[in-house]
Amino acid sequence: MYISNRIGFLSWGMTCLYFLIEPFFIFTSTASYSYLHHAMSDLGVTTCGEFTYAFAPYEICSPHHVGMNGLFVFNGLTFCIGVLYLSQYLCKSLINRMATSFILLIGISTFISGIIPADVNLLGHSILVWIAMITVFPGLLIFAKKLPAIRKWTYFCTASLISTTILISLVPLFPLPSGLLQRLFYFILFIWGTVSTYLLIKRSKSLPASN
Numbered sequence: 001m002y003i004s005n006r007i008g009f010l011s012w013g014m015t016c017l018y019f020l021i022e023p024f025f026i027f028t029s030t031a032s033y034s035y036l037h038h039a040m041s042d043l044g045v046t047t048c049g050e051f052t053y054a055f056a057p058y059e060i061c062s063p064h065h066v067g068m069n070g071l072f073v074f075n076g077l078t079f080c081i082g083v084l085y086l087s088q089y090l091c092k093s094l095i096n097r098m099a100t101s102f103i104l105l106i107g108i109s110t111f112i113s114g115i116i117p118a119d120v121n122l123l124g125h126s127i128l129v130w131i132a133m134i135t136v137f138p139g140l141l142i143f144a145k146k147l148p149a150i151r152k153w154t155y156f157c158t159a160s161l162i163s164t165t166i167l168i169s170l171v172p173l174f175p176l177p178s179g180l181l182q183r184l185f186y187f188i189l190f191i192w193g194t195v196s197t198y199l200l201i202k203r204s205k206s207l208p209a210s211n
Contacts (some may be wrong), residue, residue, distance in 0.1 A: 076111030103137030
């Protein structure tokens with residue numbers, strides 16, 4: 001399946017739109033919601049009250065949870081299309097397929113998070129997310145090694161993601177803004193894909209046409 005430059009860039013653009021659409025669900029929450037401290041998944045919880053799922057002792061009530069879960073599904077799909085577009089710049093090999101799969105897990109886990117809200121099945125909602133937040137690192141490093149045009153940029157984003165993940169892991173020990181850190185993790189990934197697409201398209205257009 002071939003994905004054109006236009007579709008590739010558009011898919012990343014639509015993925016980034018998440019951060020422009022999410023505020024609607026934050027502002028319409030009938031329970032107090034803080035993007036600094038509350039999880040993104042809270043906006044997709046289907047019931048109202050306290051302890052709607054484990055680790056959520058605070059009140060949650062998101063009247064537009066259906067739309068939010070639809071946004072998760074859509075975001076997962078556009079992310080996957082974007083990653084598959086970038087993978088076209090890699091030669092076909094087992095290691096490159098593995099790298100693509102490692103990063104695709106982020107999109108797949110986001111899709112599943114929309115299908116299975118946290119209050120319906122917390123393990124089903126989050127297990128793949130936890131796995132994807134680890135596998136994405138070797139995936140990015142392989143992309144960086146194989147694609148010189150985005151090598152420095154990818155190393156920078158990977159280092160930023162590692163720092164963010166370390167801070168997320170410290171949340172149980174320190175009063176860190178967990179909601180903001182979670183959003184920062186995804187924001188870095190979305191921007192990585194968008195800028196990488198731009199750099200690769202720019203490089204491909206600058207190469208002389210082959211006879």
